[in-house]
Amino acid sequence: MKKLASLLMVSILGGAITLGSYKLFFDEENGTFFSEEPTATESLIQANYNAERTYGTNVDFTTAAENTVHAVVHVKNVAVYNGPRSWADIMQGRTESSKALRGTGSGVIITPDGYIVTNNHVIDGASELEVTLNNNKTYKAKVIGADAISDIALIKVEPEEELDYIPFGNSNNVKVGEWVLAVGNPFNLKSTVTAGIVSAKSRNLNPAATGQSFIQTDAAINPGNSGGALVNINGELVGINTAITSMTGSYVGYAFAVPSNNAKKIVDDIMEYGNIQQGILGIRGSDFTRAPEMSEEYGTTQGVFVSEVTKGSGAEKAGIKSNDVIKKIDNISVNKFSDLTGYINTKRPNDTVNVVVLRNGTEKEIAVKLTKLNVTQLPIGLEVTNATKDELKFYQTENGVKISKTLSDQYAEEEFVGSIITEINGEKIYDIRDADEAFKSIERGSGLSMTFIDKTGQKQRVIFR
Known part of the structure; x- marks a missing residue:
């Protein structure tokens, strides 16, 4: 017992x-x-x-949402018709002063006096811009400047009082897996907030567009979100929502934003210089994924392989050579080409960057002074440069780029060099960035027309098939 x-x-x-x-x-x-x-x-x-x-289900998004929702606006792109354009216009009531809504999007107030960042494609072609705040007040807006390549535009309203705004954050500090909020006006639903994580960084959606470097997120972004804010949980602006990848045209889990550092640089350039100050390293290169045979030879699968160094560039003057592999820039790892271009696009001519290259099995740090992008090669075999004001005045045109060299035997150098290209496929060309963008937007197999003023002052039009 x-x-x-x-x-x-x-x-x-x-x-x-x-x-x-x-x-x-x-x-x-x-x-x-x-x-x-x-x-x-x-x-x-x-x-x-x-x-x-600050992760998992314990994250509180309410403060970030409250601090940002009043600083994101609804942007309406309005076209004004100055006269009857067709029988269909008349039947639809479009008279001499009729208006039509071209599209809508979002915008982010970045200063209390009414400067707003949005996408270039939101305001492109607008006769009038209407901006509606979260409190339903509506203002007319004017375009201060825009850049089609980065798809960033700066517009301005004149408010009666100071406006709520969102401060820029440092997109270089954004980490994959970090919580973010997308704030915008999808499907004309004002003041919508969605949450997700940063899915990836330095995404390039178009292999032909080497300057692209997007933040990818799974926060729901739909038509109308374009130009809206991507913010971190501290309410800081880390991106401008720009694009989705979808077979249906609506959100399916992939969305992309221009990093805030890139957007801020474009805005600063527009406000200070009136145009984009593009700094370049001065190299041509590729990812190792495009040259897998080089991976074994160099003992690495990550970095940018330098195939060519531009003569007279900062890279050449600093000592970067062909066959170098760029591994870091200003202590930021470079795993692929979009890492490099994404960072360079935040810099200006004469800025100095520290580049770490792998050469003959040894890493070497080289300080490079960036030069200005002032020449580009078009895929039709022509090299063009920005035209000076005096050259434009001489040819009696307000816009255009100058042909500086012929790269193909199909062109007579004495006929083409010095001519001014004013339009590509009917779109006016103001600088070499416009020229590059015009060719990137041409669909494969489609026709191409180019308008130029030759050295005798005669306007010529060439059609390529």
């Missing part, structure tokens, strides 16, 4: 210990520790632990 009582007592005690251990384990899993009097150090550690838990 005594033995049975002893066994019973041991069982009860063992059960109590097991239950107590389970209770302690369970409560520790939930971040609760039972102690009669925690020490000051324990309390501080626990407070810091709780403060740093």
Whole structure:
């Protein structure tokens, strides 16, 4: 009997210990520790632990949403028809002063006096711009400047009072897996906030467009979100929502934003210089994914392989050579070409960057002074440069780029060099960035027309098939 009582007592005690251990384990899993009097150090550690838990279901998005939703606006692109254009226009009531809505999007207020960042494709071709705030106040807006290549535009309203705005964050510090909010006006639904994570960085959606470098997110972005804000949980602007990849035209899990550092640089250029100050490293190169045979030779699968160094460029002057592999720039890892171009696009001519290259198995750091992008090669075999004001005045045109060299035998150098290209496929060309963009937007197999003014002052039009 005594033995049975002893066994019973041991069982009860063992059960109590097991239950107590389970209770302690369970409560520790939930971040609760039972102690009669925690020490000051324990309390501080626990407070810091709780403060740093900015992930999972414990993340509170309400503050970020409240701080940003009033600074995101609805942008309407309105076209004005100055006269009857067709029988269909007349039937639809379009008279001499009729208006039509071309499209809508979003915009982000970045200063209290009414400067707003949006996408270039949101405001492109607008006769009038209408901006509606979250409080339903509507203003007319004017375009301050735009850049089609980065798809960033700066517009301005004249408010009666200071407006809520979103401060720029540092998109270089954004991490994959970090929570972000997309704020905008999808499907004309004003002030919509969706949440997701940063899915990837330095995405290039078009292999032909080497300057692209998007933040990818799975926060729901739909038509109408273009130009809206991508913000972190601190309410800082880390991107301008720009594009989705979808077979249906609506969100399917992939969305892309222009990094805030790139957008801010474009905005600063427009406000300070009136145009885009494009700094270049001065190399041609590729990812190792495009040259897998080089991976084994160089002992790496990541980086940018330098195939050519431009004469007179900052890269050449600093000592970068063909067959170098760029691994870092300003201590930022370069795994692919879009990492490099995405960072360079935040810099201006005469800025200095520190480039780490792999050469003959040894890493070497080289300081490079960026030069200005002032010449480009068009795929039709012509090299063009920005025309000066005097050259444009001489040819009596307001826009155009100058042909500086022929790269194909099909052109007579004495006839073409010095001529001014004014239009490509009917679109006016103002600088070499416009010329590059015009060719990138041409669909494969489609025709091409180019208008230029020759050295005799005659306007010529060439059609390529």
